[in-house]
Amino acid sequence: HLFEPNPKKAAFLRSIKIECNLTNLTVYKEKVENYKSSFKADIITSRALMDVKPLIKLCLNISDQKTIFILWKGSEIFDEVEGLKDYDIFENGLRRYCVLKNTQSGMNTT
Known part of the structure; x- marks a missing residue:
């Protein structure tokens, strides 16, 4: 799980996830303190x-x-x-x- 509230940085992390085929990785475009789970x-x-x-x-x-x-x-x-x-x-x-x-x-x- 990666938390990045900045939209551009979160998009970059998602593109790396796809490029590297990291199926067990989730990128959240939010602050960690707002995550509910x-x-x-x-x-x-x-x-x-x-x-x-x-x-x-x-x-x-x-x-x-x-x-x-x-x-x-x-x-x-x-x-x-x-x-x-x-x-x-x-x-x-x-x-x-x-x-x-x-x-x-x-x-x-x-």
């Missing part, structure tokens, strides 16, 4: 969209205790994860990747 993601990825805690809150409707967040973040990541539990940060040059687990079991996301 019982679907729960195994993995959620994001590339420097917003701070970690607000992103977790936006994805509550598609995540559960088993969902893993893999986020491409910048230099502020250490401030963003302050107070959170169960995360790892991997660095490669200037790039920082944050992997969060168990985001719905008492994790402070305020």
Whole structure:
């Protein structure tokens, strides 16, 4: 499942889906927080969209205790994860990747 509210970007993703014959992929032209379904993601990825805690809150409707967040973040990541539990940060040059687990079991996301 891919969520992209921008019509041009969503159309691009749909064309890639067709070109690559990705039959198990669905592209939604909407914001993830507006998605209504019982679907729960195994993995959620994001590339420097917003701070970690607000992103977790936006994805509550598609995540559960088993969902893993893999986020491409910048230099502020250490401030963003302050107070959170169960995360790892991997660095490669200037790039920082944050992997969060168990985001719905008492994790402070305020």
